[in-house]
Amino acid sequence: MDKPMNLQQIIEQLDLTVLTEPRDFSAIEATGGYTSDLLSCVMAGAKSGYLWMTLQAHMNIVAVAALLEVAAVVITENAQPDQATIDKANQQGVILLSTPCPNFEIDGRLWEMGVKKA
Amino acid sequence: MNLKEIIEIVDGTLLNPQVDTNIEIRGGIGADLMSDVLAASQPDAILMTGLTNPQVVRTAQMADIRAIVFVRGKQPQEQTLAIATQENIPLITSPCGMFEGCGRLHETGLPSFESNVPSD
Amino acid sequence: MCPPTKPQTEQEIYGRRGRTITDRDAHDISRVEELSYDLKVHEVMSTELRTASPDMPLSEVLEIMRIHRISGVPVVENDEMVGIVSLEDVVHALYKGNLDVPVSACMTREVVTIANYESVVKAIETFSLTRLGRLPVVDENNKLVGMITKGDITRGILIALQKDYQDEEVRRYRASHLFEDIISDRTTLVLRYNIKARDFNHGGNASSNIKRALMRLGADPQITRRCGIAVYEAEMNLIIHTNNGGILKLEVEPHRITMSTVDDGPGIPDITQALQPGYSTATEQVREMGFGAGMGLVNMKRCVDTMELESTVGKGTKLVMRILVPNETLTGHSHG
Structure with missing residues (x-):
């Protein structure tokens, strides 16, 4: 794989909404992607530096994302996390992004942009 | 896209060869939340999922999903296989993760069949 | 020395088409078996008889066989069957270079027959015991009434299976016309x-059963x-939320479908929040x-035309959802 895409490029190209506090996204690289709505699967399969795509928007995703040190969580289908979840993400340095696209679509677009599994 | 093509694209293995696999798949869905599939899918899609319980098959049946791909080489529970065979729904296991499987299928032109805007 | 045991073919091990026999196959096979008992010889035999007389020259019999593409001809004298001549007999005579001899000279006199009232399975047994290709069919007075071959049996069973299929179609048709056929001021299933x-x-x-029932009733997809x-x-x-499960009920009327559940707890404290x-x-x-x-309740609400949810903590929850059927499609008017 070529040089990994950085978050800035991904956010721009896919028109993602940033839900957490802004920061220098160009300094963060996405080394791969992992899609699952099951926390146990994500724990088992997602690696540090990956983008994690999920429809889940509840509090538990923040803890899992922080633990795995994923590059960012992309919440699909405009699922809306509540303020407590966003606050907790900011506290723990987890980036939450959002898109109206469903999992299948966003996976496809990322794949075609060159974000493959590492 | 014919199901047989899809099986090849995701390096899949058909788990219930008794069922009819000569079917047209019109779109793709990647999800582990069955309510999401029930809420937002369009008929005649293929579902990629990490879930292997019988609910996946029942969900597929209710939402008129034509085939199910289990990601990361997962094998379905025995009962899942039994229900799927009875309901004539092909079950496929693929070594791909959901991200890669959806990526590969999308790349060959299979559209997303999930919409956050209700279709009906 | 004994000949070596013939290895089992894949078909013998795995059943048809080299795969394990599924329940569906088993059902189909047992239906064929059932049919071979139900069907009688006279239902599948061919009644267009080509016969020969004992004094007919063999060359003429060969001509009958050639024209009608048959491989055996019963020999009849004074309305009574006296023998049968097969293609094999003719070939045998041909080998001796003499086709001018009369049929009576080379016909088989000991004819294996089958009665027209026997079941097809009896004919199958006779075929496999005698290794014959065709059997003359006789009635209770031993009078020749037809011929039966294995091909006739296959054809007969296929036709009967086809009829089964049509019967299923008829059942489906009847179900979809339930509301037309049963007259009342208010019919509810x-x-x-x-x-x-x-x-x-x-x-x-x-x-799953509800969906199947609605399809049978002819509801719009x-x-x-x-x-x-x-x-x-x-x-x-x-399944997920109740203490003791509950009752799921579907009521189908020509103009609407009502789905409801009742349970006895735990009940929903805040319905607005639950929605x-x-x-x-x-x-x-x-x-x-x-x-x-x-997403469940949201989903349900989106799928139906009206939804009512009542709940009392400690008592239970009652959910009623209705879908209106436009143009009363369930009466079969637009799907008949």
């Missing part, structure tokens, strides 16, 4: 299912799908099964 709490393995069975999704979410709610997308009281275990994302 009620289906009830008892749903057990925590019975995840059977979750969806009731909904869109409506069937909406009902299926709504009722499945409701069924899963009974919020994403709100869920489900455990992480239920979430890992793909449910409890707080």
Whole structure:
């Protein structure tokens, strides 16, 4: 794989909404992607530096994302996390992004942009 | 896209060869939340999922999903296989993760069949 | 020395088409078996008889066989069967270079026959015992009435299977015209299912049966799908959330479909909150099964035309959902 895409490029190209506090996204690289709505699967399969795509928007995703040190969580289908979840993400340095696209679509677009599994 | 093509694209293995696999798949869905599939899918899609319980098959049946791909080489529970065979729904296991499987299928032109805007 | 045992063919080991026999196959096979007992020889035999007389020269018999593409001709004298001449007999005579001899000189006199009232399975047994290719069929007075071959049997069974299929079509047709055929001021078809709490393995069975029933009744596919999704979410709610399960009921009327559930607890403390997308009281275990994302009630509401939810904590919950059937499609007017 070529040089990994950085978050800035991904956010721009896919028109993602940033839900957490802004920061220098160009300094963060996405080394791969992992899609699952099951926390146990994500724990088992997602690696540090990956983008994690999920429809889940509840509090538990923040803890899992922080633990795995994923590059960012992309919440699909405009699922809306509540303020407590966003606050907790900011506290723990987890980036939450959002898109109206469903999992299948966003996976496809990322794949075609060159974000493959590492 | 014919199901047989899809099986090849995701390096899949058909788990219930008794069922009819000569079917047209019109779109793709990647999800582990069955309510999401029930809420937002369009008929005649293929579902990629990490879930292997019988609910996946029942969900597929209710939402008129034509085939199910289990990601990361997962094998379905025995009962899942039994229900799927009875309901004539092909079950496929693929070594791909959901991200890669959806990526590969999308790349060959299979559209997303999930919409956050209700279709009906 | 004994000949070596013939190895079993794949077909013998695995059944038809080299695969394991499924329940469906078993059903089909047993239906064929059943039919071979039910069907009588006279129902499948061919009655267009080509016969020879004992003094007919063999060359003429060969001509009959050639024209009608048959391989055996019964020999009849004074309305009574006296023998049968087969293609094999003719070839044998040809080998001796003499086709001018009369039929009586080379026909088989000991004729194996089968009675017209016997079941087809008897004919199959006779074929396999005698290794004959055709059997003359006689009536109770031993009078020749037809001929039967293995091909006739296959054809007969196929036709009978086809009729079975048509009968299923007729059943489906009748179900879809239920509301036309039964006259009343108000006809309602009620289906009830008892749903057990925590019975995840059977979750969806009731909904599956409901969907099938609606298809048989001839409901519009869109409506069937909406009902299926709504009722499945409701069924899963009974399994996930109730103390003791509950009752799922479907009422079908020509102009509307009503789906309802009742349970005896625990009840929903705040219905407005429960209807919020994403709100869920489900455990992480239920979430890992793909449910409890707080979409169920939202989903149901979206699928149906009206939804009423009543609940009392400690008493239980009652859910009623209705889908209106436009143009009364369930009466079969637009789907007949």
